[in-house]
Amino acid sequence: MDFATGKFNWERSLNIRHQASNVFFNEGTIRQIQQLPNGDLSFLGFADTNYLMIPPITTKAVNIITSASGVVKKFIGYQTSDKGSYMVDALTDVQGNRQVLIQDGSQAIIAQLDDQGSVIKQKALLTNSGAQRASSLTLGTDGYYVFLNSPSNQQNSHLYKTDTAANLACMATTTSLNSFDAANWLLADNPSMAHSNELNPNNPFSNSTVNAKDYPLTITTTCTNACCKDVIDTVNIVKVAVCENEHYKLPDQVPVRISGTYYVSFKTALGCDSIKIYQVTVFKDPASIKLGEDTCLEGRDSIMLYTEPGFDQYLWNNQSSKNFYYAAKQAGTYTVKVSNLCGSKTATVNVNALCDPEFYLPSAFTPNADRLNDLFRIPPNSGFQLINMQVFNRWGQLVFDGKENSPGWDGDYKRNPQPAGMYPYRIEIIAIRSGKKMIKTGTIQLIR
Incomplete structure (x- = not known):
């Protein structure tokens, strides 16, 4: 394409043939385009065998070297013994050296390529058994920066910082990235690509208006030494047995109320984060x-x-x-x-065998000769029989002492009406059904 006018100078289309079917380079799989010292062009990317997956399921990291007019000269593939590599990113340093970032299973590989596409140097970094995947490569003045994302949690990003030789203590691992002739993947079909200078809303390459919008972003950054990755001590497990009323707390002051396995973070002597396991059993009181x-x-x-x-x-x-x-x-x-x-x-x-009914007594009585609530007594048909009833005045004087055949207290003492007020009582009864004896105490209010 002419840089000044936007006119097409030439066009080429390349398809990658998969073993099962024709699978194409879809959008976004070309990671870098660079002109080589001899004028050739180099396209770094991968052959995506399933463009619906993120990250892609692919086994083909590729380097397509063409002439200045786009005619393919070499088609180079990159893979390790696991045959699971795909091109993530690439850059060229100030010395003209070309560095590529390749995700290969559970590791991210930083490799240097020469102008012919051969691997000169390579270093591999562990990516948490593949739970984190490399997404970008940047070069600083004192080393490389490798960004990683977690496919299962897109809110969290990780950044590995290496030295200038791509070394990162405690994260380095061995690798054997090899280049090979992958021309058998290639199929040229020379299609014609239609283009127009007119604005077309259905054409994604036409001019269009983009509406600006603000998106809130909350950033939490945790910076640790590479050797300070989370270490879970599964050997020296601390077992604790406590009673539920002891209000036990873990070393990090988290209270424990139920039995279970708890993980406590702490700093090692080197200042690294580590995790110790506490198995707490809470016994009921x-x-x-x-x-x-x-x-x-x-x-x-x-x-x-x-x-x-x-x-x-x-x-x-x-x-x-x-x-x-x-x-x-x-x-x-x-x-x-x-x-x-x-x-x-x-x-x-x-x-x-049998249950007795509830025993109830009135809280007050009115000895006024109206035949309504004139006596303090056990209610008739209550299911209980009186053994003894004693009533006292407020000075503790016994004012009534009735036995089992007593009709109840009429509010008199020696035929003298007693004043209104509260009178303590003690009643001994027996349940008619079970024969169980009981003693009830309380106060009765005499109302005049």
Whole structure:
């Protein structure tokens, strides 16, 4: 193309033939075009076998050397023993040396090429087992800068800085990048490329208006020495056993409330970041064990008893179990016991054949002879029988002492009406169904 006028001087089209089908150089696969000292042109790129994948799935890093008029003279391929290389970037330094960046599986290769396309020098850097992939190569005054991206997390970018010889301590690895004649990949078909000087909105090469827009960018930079890559100590694992009420914290002051594996970062003697593994087991406090209030079968075959879950072992009536529940099939007293590093506790519950009704007493009575709430007594048909009822005034004087056949207190003491107020009581009763004896205490309000 004429630089001044934009007219086409000549055109060539090259297709790469894949073993299975014709696969082309798609958009963006040419990484650098350079004129060589003898006037030839060199095109560095790769033969993409699947242009829908990012990064591409390819095994062909290529260097196409043509004459000044675009006639192919040499077609050079580059690969290692793994045969998985593709061209990422290229540059020419101030001395005219041509440097290329090639991604090859789990490593990024920086190689120097001569004018014939042969590999003169090469250095390889590990890229985290391929989780990071090289994306750009830049040359500074004191070394190379290799940018990497994580295909699974495009928000994170990485930058490796080497010395002037492409060395990077702790990240270097061995490689054997070879060049070879790859002419059998090439198919020339000499198509005609239509072009026009008119503006055409459907033509991507025509003039068009670009609207400017601001995009917010948040940058967080972490700079470490190459030898300070994350090191996870999987040998010296720290095992910790704590009780849930101890409020244990890891060395980085992170509180631990549940059992699990935790990773703690710390600085080594060289100032590098490292990671130590803590396996923390949090034991439940046996003090939380309980079985609730007494209950009853009421004609059922069984009733389920539940206690606090989360313990490794339970002793239900001295029988070992992994379950925090137990089926009580007959009346009796049932116990559950748990023991661990934090202690031991036993809880007890009574399972009765029959259950007694709830016992209720009025909170006040009005002895005014209207036959409504005139007496303080056990309510009729309550399911309980009186054994003894005692009522006291505020000085502790016994003002009523009724036995099992007593109708109740009418508010008098020795036939003298007592003043309105609060009167403490003590009542002993027996449940009619179960025969269970109980003592109830409280206060009753006498209202005049």
